[in-house]
Amino acid sequence: MGIVFSFALVSTVAVSGPVSAAAKTLTVETVFQLTSTDPARSFEQTGNMINRALYETLLTYKGGDAATPVPGVASKWKVNANATEFTFTINPKAKFSDGTKITSADVVFSLNRLKNVKGNPSSLMNGITVSAPNAGTVVLTTAAPTPQVLAIVTSPALGILNSKVVKANGGTDAADAKDTDKALDFLKSQSAGSGPYTLKSFNLTTEVVLVKNTKYWGAAAGYDQIVVRNVPVNVQRLNAIKGTSSIAVDLSPDQAEGLGSKVYVVEGKASNVFFIYLSQNKDFSDATKFTSNAKCVEAVRYAINYNKIVRYAGRGAVQAPGIIPSFFSGSLKAKDAIKQDTARAKTAFDACGIGTTPVSIGFWGDGGAVNGLSFASLTALVDEDLRAVGFKTKLAGAPIAVSLPLYRENKEEMGLWLWGPDWPDSTNDTESFSPGTKVGLRMGWNAGSDSVIEELRARASTETNPKKRAALFRDWQLEMNKRSPLIPLVQPAAIVVSNKSVVGTSDHPIWKVNLAEVRPAN
Amino acid sequence: MKPVPAKVSVFRKILRGTGLFPFIVKRVLTSILLIFGMTFIAFSITQLVPGDPVAANLGQSAYSDPEIVAAFEKEFGLDQPVPVQYLRYIQKLSQGNLGISLSSKRPVNEDLKEYFPATLEIALIAVVIAMILGLLLGTISAITRDRLPDQIIRVVSLTGVSMPTFWTALVFFYVFFFLLGWSPGTGRLDPGSEPPPQVTGMFTIDALINGDFATFKQAFSYLLLPAIVLAIYALGVLTRFTRASVLEILGNDYVRTARAKGLPELTVIRRHVLRPALLAIITVAGVAFASLMAGSVLVENVFSWPGLGQYAYRAAVGLDLPGIMGVSMVVATVYITMNLIVDILYRVIDPQLRKAEQ
Numbered sequence: 001m002g003i004v005f006s007f008a009l010v011s012t013v014a015v016s017g018p019v020s021a022a023a024k025t026l027t028v029e030t031v032f033q034l035t036s037t038d039p040a041r042s043f044e045q046t047g048n049m050i051n052r053a054l055y056e057t058l059l060t061y062k063g064g065d066a067a068t069p070v071p072g073v074a075s076k077w078k079v080n081a082n083a084t085e086f087t088f089t090i091n092p093k094a095k096f097s098d099g100t101k102i103t104s105a106d107v108v109f110s111l112n113r114l115k116n117v118k119g120n121p122s123s124l125m126n127g128i129t130v131s132a133p134n135a136g137t138v139v140l141t142t143a144a145p146t147p148q149v150l151a152i153v154t155s156p157a158l159g160i161l162n163s164k165v166v167k168a169n170g171g172t173d174a175a176d177a178k179d180t181d182k183a184l185d186f187l188k189s190q191s192a193g194s195g196p197y198t199l200k201s202f203n204l205t206t207e208v209v210l211v212k213n214t215k216y217w218g219a220a221a222g223y224d225q226i227v228v229r230n231v232p233v234n235v236q237r238l239n240a241i242k243g244t245s246s247i248a249v250d251l252s253p254d255q256a257e258g259l260g261s262k263v264y265v266v267e268g269k270a271s272n273v274f275f276i277y278l279s280q281n282k283d284f285s286d287a288t289k290f291t292s293n294a295k296c297v298e299a300v301r302y303a304i305n306y307n308k309i310v311r312y313a314g315r316g317a318v319q320a321p322g323i324i325p326s327f328f329s330g331s332l333k334a335k336d337a338i339k340q341d342t343a344r345a346k347t348a349f350d351a352c353g354i355g356t357t358p359v360s361i362g363f364w365g366d367g368g369a370v371n372g373l374s375f376a377s378l379t380a381l382v383d384e385d386l387r388a389v390g391f392k393t394k395l396a397g398a399p400i401a402v403s404l405p406l407y408r409e410n411k412e413e414m415g416l417w418l419w420g421p422d423w424p425d426s427t428n429d430t431e432s433f434s435p436g437t438k439v440g441l442r443m444g445w446n447a448g449s450d451s452v453i454e455e456l457r458a459r460a461s462t463e464t465n466p467k468k469r470a471a472l473f474r475d476w477q478l479e480m481n482k483r484s485p486l487i488p489l490v491q492p493a494a495i496v497v498s499n500k501s502v503v504g505t506s507d508h509p510i511w512k513v514n515l516a517e518v519r520p521a522n
Numbered sequence: 523m524k525p526v527p528a529k530v531s532v533f534r535k536i537l538r539g540t541g542l543f544p545f546i547v548k549r550v551l552t553s554i555l556l557i558f559g560m561t562f563i564a565f566s567i568t569q570l571v572p573g574d575p576v577a578a579n580l581g582q583s584a585y586s587d588p589e590i591v592a593a594f595e596k597e598f599g600l601d602q603p604v605p606v607q608y609l610r611y612i613q614k615l616s617q618g619n620l621g622i623s624l625s626s627k628r629p630v631n632e633d634l635k636e637y638f639p640a641t642l643e644i645a646l647i648a649v650v651i652a653m654i655l656g657l658l659l660g661t662i663s664a665i666t667r668d669r670l671p672d673q674i675i676r677v678v679s680l681t682g683v684s685m686p687t688f689w690t691a692l693v694f695f696y697v698f699f700f701l702l703g704w705s706p707g708t709g710r711l712d713p714g715s716e717p718p719p720q721v722t723g724m725f726t727i728d729a730l731i732n733g734d735f736a737t738f739k740q741a742f743s744y745l746l747l748p749a750i751v752l753a754i755y756a757l758g759v760l761t762r763f764t765r766a767s768v769l770e771i772l773g774n775d776y777v778r779t780a781r782a783k784g785l786p787e788l789t790v791i792r793r794h795v796l797r798p799a800l801l802a803i804i805t806v807a808g809v810a811f812a813s814l815m816a817g818s819v820l821v822e823n824v825f826s827w828p829g830l831g832q833y834a835y836r837a838a839v840g841l842d843l844p845g846i847m848g849v850s851m852v853v854a855t856v857y858i859t860m861n862l863i864v865d866i867l868y869r870v871i872d873p874q875l876r877k878a879e880q
Contacts (some may be wrong), residue, residue, distance in 0.1 A: 016577070044581075117591070120580055120590075123587045123590065201614060201858070205828040206710065206826070206828045207658075207714070227714040229826070230828075231708055232708075232824065238700045244707065298673075306645050401573035401577075401839060401840065402571065404574075405573055405574035407575075408577050422582070422583050432582075438586045458775070
């Protein structure tokens with residue numbers, strides 16, 4: 001029977017040939033996190049990676065950098081003194097893939113459409129108004145100082161679309177665009193941008209094919225074709241070893257070991273920070289009467305063996321000294337990180353009074369893993385430490401569709417989750433974890449809970465001097481580490497595996513691999 | 523009393539009839555009722571899951587924006603009470619509309635049109651492999667009872683039934699793709715290759731219809747390994763079932779009579795053993811085919827095969843109710859259709875059943 005199968009397989013493969021990329025085809029393998037290639041509706045990692053190559057933004061970043069914006073469609077820009085007005089001058093050479101020139105009207109259309117379709121990334125435009133004083137200038141204004149606008153405009157969600165083409169295919173930027181915009185299907189069948197590649201085909205479960213934009217106004221694309229394929233992680237690893245893929249996106253540090261001589265590994269830090277929190281909602285359950293107690297938070301903070309967690313996370317991982325990832329302004333140094341102090345944790349546990357009241361820890365439990373780290377394994381490690389100081393814990397993992405709503409609706413006693421930035425700036429964290437903000441509310445940490453932290457957040461969000469901003473972000477984190485119900489755990493490594501026939505592969509916190517920069521080695 | 527219209531009268535006559543055609547009509551009508559019943563059960567069970575499709579489908583920031591949440595709920599009808607959602611679903615379903623998928627953001631009909639043929643393609647090849655080899659091995663096993671060939675085949679079939687499909691898929695992929703290089707890898711075609719123009723959605727068939735033999739060979743090379751993996755479990759079951767059926771029939775007097783008459787052994791097996799054994803084997807093959815269609819998710823995942831299983835998994839994880847309902851409808855229809863086909867074949871193969879009805 002086996003012999004019969006073997007002959008059949010050999011005979012068919014001999015005809016179709018090996019799965020190798022053609023001379024100018026780049027094959028990128030990833031586990032799809034993808035909904036569409038409509039910039040206004042796509043906010044997932046794979047979508048960002050693809051849209052970064054199809055659409056250009058006003059500003060962007062080079063390589064894996066996420067700190068210094070460089071020109072995109074805008075050749076220059078200026079910011080007023082209190083960071084409420086951002087003026088961008090469109091590069092006169094910039095043109096779409098159909099050869100038409102990019103104007104300020106296209107930028108206004110694209111950004112307003114993003115704002116009004118009310119899609120996943122629409123909140124990026126909250127509080128931002130866009131206008132065009134002339135065909136070559138775009139002005140973004142905000143009511144309050146918002147220095148992070150320069151980072152926000154780099155998001156692929158703010159990619160510039162050819163407004164005439166998109167309007168002709170059902171697109172609109174009107175206030176009621178959430179009901180009236182019908183361009184989604186069109187933008188999944190072809191692109192309308194100015195990037196070095198255009199969309200050839202889109203399939204949500206198999207592959208997305210990009211082809212070279214022959215009219216690209218910048219440096220020519222490195223490949224005639226890029227095929228982004230949906231491939232399980234274990235198969236990505238085998239293909240990397242065999243050399244049949246160009247880039248593997250999702251390997252963990254452990255999986256990136258022993259891949260052989262055909263590949264090189266780009267190793268960076270993931271933009272995700274794993275953390276544990278204690279609910280401050282006193283009225284939610286018997287346990288939260290105590291988890292909302294500062295002593296209980298202290299007990300958890302000092303009970304955890306952070307070194308053990310970092311060892312589990314593997315090569316390249318570091319303890320997260322604060323919630324702001326290591327490559328953003330104002331990130332803390334390793335010396336600032338919380339250190340395990342079991343004696344202090346036990347004293348705090350006794351003072352907290354929770355005793356034998358069971359407390360549950362929620363997490364993504366159906367095999368959920370990000371950056372190669374399993375939520376269940378991480379929670380088990382933390383659980384072991386908490387039990388050692390006296391906590392009676394219950395592990396409450398559940399499938400993501402069940403556990404995520406519980407976390408988001410403040411229905412957990414404790415939770416182990418992660419945070420990845422929506423835009424590459426530290427305000428992403430100060431505006432998400434302070435009392436009364438997004439995750440703050442999920443922790444039951446309402447506005448007015450901590451005046452020092454809230455004041456630091458307010459000052460950091462409006463400060464325009466880079467050095468002063470960084471200092472405020474640091475101070476904010478140090479205060480958070482002292483008193484907040486949030487305890488940062490680990491920042492894993494981010495790995496991209498690249499065949500040696502490819503150069504320019506980097507790891508970026510928002511779009512992972514910048515396909516526009518990747519080129520053949522020769 | 524009003525006279526009964528001619529059409530109604532004919533319909534009643536059909537329903538009261540005892541032939542094959544009335545049987546099919548009655549079964550189809552029952553099937554429609556069964557499918558509607560299934561929609562109610564699937565809808566209710568999905569509502570019992572303590573999750574939130576909005577949270578599962580929107581990002582961190584979007585979920586915190588009430589306007590975006592409201593727009594999402596309105597777009598997918600989640601702002602309506604559950605009974606209203608169900609009634610609207612049934613109303614659309616009666617018009618052949620399965621709704622819009624929360625995860626793919628396109629009509630479920632279109633999704634199923636793409637994913638169902640992919641699964642059907644591997645399941646068909648798998649069931650053909652399993653039936654041919656299962657019949658052959660099961661018969662050999664029965665006629666060599668307790669001898670070496672029987673022992674070997676029993677071990678092989680038991681292994682097929684016992685091995686988890688996911689594990690088999692991983693091992694086969696590793697051996698035939700990575701070590702031996704006999705399989706081209708994951709997916710349905712080489713990276714960047716154009717699929718043939720869609721007629722059936724099965725790439726091998728569509729390529730043949732289009733006269734594109736190169737694409738046919740390429741599609742077949744990708745198809746074969748996942749189909750073999752999928753066939754292994756069904757092969758184990760069919761082999762064991764065939765063996766049991768053949769052994770039972772071999773003990774009958776008429777088989778001994780046939781042999782005593784001096785008929786060649788092959789003729790005895792073919793005419794007097796396999797034909798009656800087919801009844802039971804067809805039943806198992808039908809159910810096996812339906813379960814291959816429904817249970818291909820793990821194999822599809824390992825081979826990145828964009829079929830119904832992967833679609834079902836994504837729909838379940840994202841609490842994509844229209845997607846879940848669409849898959850449930852397809853699987854229920856396949857099961858019901860397979861049972862109907864098996865029952866019809868029973869009547870064709872077994873004259874006693876036809877006589878009993880008459």
